[in-house]
Amino acid sequence: MNSGTTHHITPCQSNFKDYSLVKGTICLGDKSTVNQIGIGTVVFKSPQGYEITLSNVLHVPAIKMHFMSTCTLMQKGALVTFDQRAFKIVHKKHCVAIGYLKDNLYWLDAEGSSLNPHTRGAATSLHTWHQHMGHMSHATLKAHGPSAVKGMDLRSSTMDIPTICYGCKLSKSTCKPLPGSTKTMSRILEIVHSNLAGPMQTKSIQGSSYIATFVDDHSCHAVIYFLKTKNQFAAALQKFLSWAETQTSDKLHALHSDRGGKYMAANVKDILSQRGIEHHLTMPGSLHQNGKDE
Ligand SMILES: [Zn+2]
Secondary structure (H helix, E strand, C coil): CCCCCCCCEECCHHHEEEEECCCEEEECCCCCEEEECEEEEEEEECCCCCEEEEEEEEECCCCCCEECCHHHHHHCCCEEEECCCEEEEEECCEEEEEEEEECCEEEEEECCEEEECCCCCCCCCHHHHHHHCCCCCHHHHHHHHHHHCCCCCCCCCCCCCCCCCHHHHHHCCCCCCCCCCCCCCCCCCCEEEEEEECCCCCCCCCCCCEEEEEEECCCCCEEEEEECCHHHHHHHHHHHHHHHHHHHCCCCCEEEECCCHHHHCHHHHHHHHHCCCEEEECCCCCHHHHCCCC
16 A cells, blocks of 8 residues: 555535535645645445445645545555555455556546546646546547536646546446448449348248348349248259349359358259359358348
């Protein structure tokens, strides 16, 4: 533990549940002093969902961060443990809060504020504002923050954009779009996208429960065959190839499909290889990579 803070400190009066005006002077680690103007109780919710009540919290508007004093927590019977990546507050055998290490400081994301259990007299960093403002993007914060929020000053030296925000990483992680087939072929039958859908919940009047589709990449012309069983797919492929090649006097160069069982079947591979048609496969489960047919 390396805390230099002897009291919990907040710069915001709005954080207090009860509050009284008590003037005083706080001595910072760099030997400078700042004015305390009030004292009171702050209640917040930890990321683990526990309501934590901090009493005798000092109101110091000049300090631009919230500080939680580890020694004060320990005096109240809480056990605070730190390791290389995080810290834990354990109270009455319950782990009531887990924070994380970032930029050599331990942070705790509380509802509506970020509490720092160490002392540092620094301007509010872009990252702290990012957390205050509901994890708004750094670019938007920089562009609109100072004009929209009173007291937001983003000109100081702590404006480096952090590479990772723990909260964003947890809640906003998304899958980047896969490289799709954005380019379109310049002639018909250069690539045909195919898919076999089914079995459908309800069979058609003629008893079909599968649909085989063939979509030309260049023209987007779609041909659909209704199949009673999956095994009819090879026949549908034959039928499509005969129809397409006769109608266009051209030959199919490549068939694009997923790795579904029917496309990997020996008889389908035979048809394609005998005609010299390349078989392009998309990743399993990546329907949008196909781009056309799905
Ligand atoms: Zn964030």
